[in-house]
Structure formats: C-alpha cells, structure tokens
Amino acid sequence: MKEGLAIVLQDLAFSYESQTSPVLRGINLEVSRGEFTVIAGPSGAGKSTLCRTFNNIIPMFYRGNLSGQRFIRGELLDKQPIASIARKVGMVFQDFEQQLFSTNSLLELSFTLENFGMPQPEMKNRMSELLEKFGIASLGSREPFSLSGGEKQKLAIASVMAYKPEILVLDEPTTDLDPESREFVLQSIPKLKDWIETIVIIDHETDQFLDANRICLLRDGNLQYSGTPSALLTQSNLLESNSMAPLDLIQIQEKIHMTPQLLTPADLASRLFNFKMEKIGTPARSSGRPALQVEHLTFQYDEQSGSALDDISFEIFEGEFVGIVGNNGSGKSTLLKHLNGLQLPQSGTVKILNQEVRQWARKSLAQKVALVFQNPDHQIFHTTVREEVEFGPKQFGFPEADTKRLVDLAMETMDLIGVSDRDPFQLSKGERQRVAVASILSVNPDILILDEPTTGLDYRQQKYMMELLRNLHQQGKTIIIVTHAIKLVGEYCDHALLLDRGKKVAEAHPRDLFFGDTVRMKLPPLWALSRLMNGDALTVEEFARELKKM
Template sequence: MPNELPLVVEDLSFRYRSREDWAIRSMSFSVQPGELLLIAGSSGCGKTTLARAINGLIPRSYKGELSGRILLHGQEYTRAPLSRISQVVGTVLQDPERQILGTRVLNEVAFGLENLGLSRPEIVAAAEDALKRLGILALRDRETFYLSGGEKQKVALAGVLAMKPSILLLDEPLASLDPASARETLAIVRQLADEGMTVLMVEHRVEDVIHMHPDRVMFLKDGEIRYLGPLSGMTEAVDYHHIKLPAPMVMERAAADPPPAPVTPQPERFRTAAEQPSAPLVRFENVGFGYDDEVRVLKGINLDIRRGDIIAVLGPNGAGKTTLVKHAIGLLKPKVGRVLVDGRDTHELSVAQIANTLGYVFQSPSHMLFAPSVQDELAFGPTNMHHAPEQIEAEVREALEIVHLTGYEKNPPLALSFGQQKRVSIAAILAMRSRILVMDEPTAGQDYKNYMDFMDAIVQMPSFEAILFITHDIDMAVIYANRVLLVNQGTVVRDGPPQEVLADAELLRGNRLVPTSLLEENLKHFPQTGRLLRAEALAHALRPTV
C-alpha cells in the first residue's frame, strides 16, 4: 500500500541455532520513505543479523529461534520466497566475492533483471544506466575475475541498483573502496534517498558517512538498540574507543582521559643501524606484468623492502596494489624484470619456499580459508613449516588472542561472519611467524576497536622484520607506517615518509585519496610534535607542560 511505511520492525529477536546467546533482542523501529538510516556498532553487536532478518536470509538461510515480525510496505513476507523479497529489498554484501556470479561485468549487472523476465533491450539499458550512475561504464565488458576488490564492490552495487528496489540495504559498502570512490558512492546513496529510496547502511566508517548527512543513526550494542536519533546525539552516546569518530571530537574527549599506552613497533629496531646498509629482504627490479598481452597492470616497478620498514600501500581501486604484493610472495611472476626474495629470483622459488620469508593475508578471506575448524586453519601453516607441536600450540593461542577470537577454535571458519573470517585469515599468517607480514586490506569488515587492538599487537610482535599493508584507510598510514608507497596506474607514484607523502594535498587528490581529520590535525601540529600520532596520543602531546 502506498501510504504504508517501507519498513517496520516489531519486537524482533533472533538466536542462531548453533549459539546460546541471542544475536538481537527486542528490536522495534520504523523507517520513513526516503530516509537514510546509518546502523553502527562494534563487531558482534547484531548489525549483520538485523540486516539478514530484513532481507529474508533469516530464517531461510540462517536457522534459529525467531520472534517478532517485519513489515515491508505494510506486508509480512514471512512465507514469501527470497526472489520476491529481493525485488523490495536490494542488498549489497560486505564481501563482493559472495555476491558476484557473472563472468563479465554486464552479465553480472543484468543477472537480476533477467530473472524478472525483461526484454534484452530493457535489460541492457537498465544495466548500462546503473554502471553509468556509478561511473564504471568502462568496466562493462571486463571479466569480473580480474577486477580489484573495490571494482567488484561497485559492480555488486550496480547489480542491485539496476533492480530499482524500494529499500536499499548496504552492509559495509565502503570496505573495499578508495577514499574518493567512497565519497562518490556516498553521494550517490544520498541522492537515491533524496529521490525517495529508503536506505539502511551498516558501516564502521562513521567519519566518512557523516559527510552524507544520514537522517538518523542507530547504535547497537550487545544485540540491542542503545541509541536511535540524530547524528549529533550519537557522537555523545558512543565510546570513542569503539567507534571511529572525527579526530577533533576524539581529541576533546581523550584530553580528559589518561594517555594511551605507548606502542613501540618492533620492526623499527632494525632502523637503528640504518647507517650500515644491508641487503633488502625483497627487491623489485624493473618489474612489468599483465594478466593478458594487451594490458600492463605493473610497469617498471623498482623498489626495495628493507628490515625495519612498516609500509602502507595506498592508491585508487584498480591501481595494481594487490598485483604488486602478489609478486612479492611469488603468486605472480614478472613478465618483465625480476623480483628477488632474500637475493633469490622468485622464478626459481615455490610459493611454499617464499612463505618462510613472507606471510600474506588475502583481501578476501574466502580465497584462503578451507579447514574444518579455526584451530586446524591456524595450525596448517606452522605444521607445513615443520614447527614443533608445542610451538604450534603456543603460536595458535597467541594469534587467536591478538585477533580477539579465543574460544572460536572449534568453529568452522567459513561459518563465521565476514569480519571474523578476516581475523581468522590474519591469525593464520601470524601463527606462521614469517619474517615479513603482508596484509591486503586488514581492516575490511572490522570495527575500530578490533583493528586498532590487533594492529597494535602486530606491530609489536618481535618476529616481524618488516610489515607491509595495503589499505584505503589513510589513518592506518598516519598511525602505523614509517613509509608510504603511493601506487597508481601500475607505477609507484611516490615513495617516502608519511609526513612528506601525505602532506602533498595535490598529490592525494590526483590519486583519489581524501585527507582525513586525523591527517589534517597531525599536519597542523607537526611543527610542534615532530611526528604523526593517533588522536588520543595527539591530544596529550598538545597539552601544555606544567
């Protein structure tokens, strides 16, 4: 009925069959037509469970005890098939790997339209309109397998928008997007809401979403709604240790709290002997590569990874970042030039041999998780590296503690949430104790407290001689990196200290990076502090000495 609210949730509770605790409890709220509702909260608070109930995956795909009801435009869809619900509620998942089925972009975006029985001209026109709206029409005929994670995320969104649902449900849509793409996507989502579409956005990157002016914010904790109202009230209601807020807000609150514990990155101990140069751990010599003969993804890459480096790799979606690091671990071999690991050409080494030096966390956990239990997953690498049984037990235990997954040893990894899967994949590499840790988008699907905790622990682990991480989160580079690689169009555009690379506003704009409030505060106060700091530490560094 046209006058009915798009979404009404009444006293909704759900408990998964395999768990004792309720995932969500007694939730009641409604959403207006054209409203943009931001749903925030720490991992495990119930955000994804609520989304699954709204789009019908609960109770169809996820079984358990369900009570309460959900009305879509005044109707219950309890017995309706998912195909019917999907025409009302369009969902974009956290991990695009789970959503993309088509081998080519146009086929993928057209998939839902084909199931509606539209004519071919109608399907092509609607699919191309969705691609144009997201600025990715150039990807129309590309194979989805070769897209970057961010490009896949945009294609998944295009496939949903082409269906023209009345309710759009976005589960962490910014996780794989470069900062400029994130801003563009948020602007499109805001426009869709202004045109009358109801939008529910589950997102950890609260600071980014603030720019799109959500109409209301829902803050969840322990499966319950703890706040529902305007954005201004939410910033006062949440703990800044758990939800990432703009740096000035955090600094104002942190100044009244005790200073944070210092974090001393262990790889930097190797930099104390910088005047005595040693052979690089990894060397790229004029490396060129393409997945086919026509398109070069990497062009003339020359760089060294040395002991003591903590490197943040930044750049736009499709820039070649993941392709570059896959060369370091031997998953890809150069078409031109060579990559040396400990002085040996990767053409002469197996991936297993290189794993003793480099441990690699994939961007998508589904690309590396396979074992029947978390315990088996974490023990696999150390076992193949012939670690002693008692050593493996200690390595697995410590890795689980670092990523906050103690107690999950018997769980099947692929039955966990995307964020938990990501942490399992990180823990699996931590347990191997390789000399260099390489992580592709380690914060994807993670709440602020989780990723700050595990990053603090990782950089302080004495086993790592160097750490390299690909990220779209500039604040990760501000807080943890001592070196920034800016990659675009298959080349290293800039390589240097964060305070130099990130201070070049024109350079950032030209490479689809957007300065954050934390970067701006650090650059403003750098003459006084002489270093880049997290917001809490910056607040105390600026306090006048008595």
C-alpha cells in the same frame, strides 16, 4: 499503522538454529519512506541479522526461531517468498563477492533486469547510466572475479540498484573502496532518490554517518539508541564503548575544552584562530639489509587489459613497517602476489632477501614470506581453528615440540585459545581474519604481508590487529600492508608507497607523502585541519601536542 512507513518491526527477536542465545532481542523500529538510516554498532551486535529479516532471507534461508512482526511498506512479511519481496527490498551483502556469478560485468548488471522482464532498450539505457554513475564503464567486458575488491564492490551495488528497489539495504558498502570511491558512493547514495526511495546502511565507520537522517545503535541484539547523527557523533565515550571510532575533530575539540560540534576542517580551523601548529618533521629513513628489491617490474593479465603493473621499482629494508596505498585497480594486490612468488614477473626482477624470486624453492619462500589475503576465507580450509594454525608447521616438517610451541604462541597472540576447536567458518569475519594471521605466524616468517588487514573489522578489532602488527614490527619483523585506510598508514607505518594505474607515483615517510605536493587525494579530516593550520600532525595525539596557543 501510521502512513508513510517503509519498515516496521514490532518486538522482533531471533536466534539461529544452531544457537541457544538470541541474536535479536525485542527490536521495535520504524523507518519512514524516503529516510536515510544507518544501523551501527560493534561486530556481533546483530546488524546483518536484523537486515536479513527485511527480505525474509531470515527465516527462509537462514533458519531459526523468529518472533514478532515485520511490515514492508504496510504489508506483513510473514511467509512471503523471497522472490516476491526482491522488487521492494534490494540488498548488497557484507560479503558482496557471494552475489557475483556472471561471466562479465554487463551480464551481472542485466541478470535481474532480464528476470524481471525489462524491455531490451530500457535495460540497455539503465545499464549504461549505472556504469557511468559508478565509474565502471571500462569494466563492462571484464569477468567480475578479475576485478579488484573495490571494483567488485561497486559492481555489486550497481547490480542491485539496477532494478530500482523501493528500499536499498547496504551491508558495509564501502569496506573495499579507496577514499575517493568511498566518498563518491556515500555522496551519491543520498542523491539517488529518483532511483531509490528508502536507504538503510549497516556500518561501524563513524565518518560515514554524517549525511544520515537517523542512526540506530545496536548492541547485543538490543536497540540501544535511535537519533540524529549530531546527537551521537559528538559523544566520543559512547562511540568507543560501542567499538566505533570517535571522530578526530570531536576529540580535538574535547581536548581543548570546546563544546563538541560537527564541524568541517575549515570551520574548526577558523575557530582555532588563536592557536598555531608546530611542524613535527620526519626522521631519516633507516637503511639496512634489503628485505625486498623490485626493479622495473611489469605485469599484464591479458592482452585486452592494460598493464596491472608498469615499470615499478622500489626496495624495502628489513624491519620496516610499510604501507602500500592507491585507488581501486591501481595494482596493489597484484604487486603483493609478486612479493611472495604467487605471481612471477613478465618483465623486471623481484629479489627477496637478496635472492631472485625464481631461484627460491616454493616451500622455502613460503616459510620466509607469508601473505594474508584480502578475503581470509580464500586461505582457510580446515575444520577446526587449531588444525588451520597447525597446517603450516606440519607441512614444513617442524619437530612436534616446536610445532606445539609456535601454534600455542600464535593462537595466544591472536586471542584464539577459546575457539581452538571451533569450525573457522562459524566464526565472525574479525575472528576469521585473526585465524588467517595466526596460521602464518605459526611458521615464524621473516616478512609478513597483509592485504587489507582491517577490512570488515570494527574499531576495537582494528586497533587490536594494528597493535599486534606494531608489536611484531618492534620484534624485528618486516611488515607490509595494503590498505585503503590511509589513517592507519599515517599512524603505524614508517614508509609508504602510492600506486596509481599500475605505476608507482611516489614513496616516502607517510608524513612527507601525504603532506607533500605530489599527492592529490582526499585527506582524512584531521590531516586536512593540520594542513589548514600549516602543521603535519598524523594523529590526534600529535595534533594536541603540537597545538600551541598564541
């Protein structure tokens, strides 16, 4: 075997105990020590399964038929216990909440260090350094499950990095992070060579691949491609065929017949010196009957923490498609829980369809306003998909014929007919997300609220989900989403709110919000290019349409 290899896989194949078809099919892979490798591909390609073989979680925890050989830093894994490999291979799961179990964040960070017998002074110094590096120093005494999704994700990454494993495996490490935190994590990880020697990231977000040494593209359990980012990311058709988003700046170059290159917005703008942009402008906001009215809403979880919501006021009209954005911990999820009565105001008022939230009977309100949680597993509990989707109409006492019609329609809309008798928890994350949405569509609510509806979904699944919401919006439904994917807000929403540390900073049409002077946040490359060229295009199609040759 060659020297300097961190991971070697030879003819690796695996099928889960309950399945007949293999998930991995004869994978051959070598990852050099010190390399930053991305394993990409569509949902269901076998990415997470592959990485679980690096530390013997497969086959020792997830049972099945494993063949081929695996070496970590020259040692044959074979039947080594998971505990003995943990010092060498650290892993942050896609469902990172499964890894958090301590009663406060400091205990979470110290757990592994204590188990590895680290002296107290060294442990204290390392924990302090990590809290600062990840910007979570203020969360030390907080219970992990009181944190926002993004704060939990940062804590999970920090807790694995704490003991400095030789190989760090991150399964979709930025799914719940706001744009600034995502940028921070992606820029920080390659620079932590003094902490971690070899880094492997699983992802399908193409804008996160640029700093990698190598990209391995997995599809249907086969290693389809292995090469440099520049060779893969300039091929939009290959990316789309593997359910990965093509880069906006590459698509712009393709549309104007340039040879695609990985360029910064500033570099591309300088090469478009003989083009100009025309501004699109914003239509006036249509007003009608208020769907939601929030006035001076304030809420605080406990005396130790600050206000989760601080004197927030806004209104949303019937038939609007509204996006709520903001950094991790800004109060977005807390606000959503006030919009359907899961939380009640400590101060201020919330009116739903012109009626104060406290005056609604809980059952009546649940039929009018439906909420899909950030983690769909928090609201799925039946043993089959159909039973899950039937639950709401049956609880509301709908006639049997209406129940069947609404359930069939919801399942057809969400493309779930083929899995109606399956256990939801045996489905993929994207399929479970669709089950959760179908379970609220079946009660035919007036207002749909979705917390991070595209988290963990690949490009094709994201497009499917957002086009579904667009269709429901066109049918007259009021749609509200919380998302860190601000590009989606620009493409689909007609109004947006920005929160920061519990306060409403601004609200406007997405074009006015993100291209105005009040918002200071990292913009997607396409929007940055639009700004540089004095335009305001939110999508590739708008940019290409408004780009004029001088």
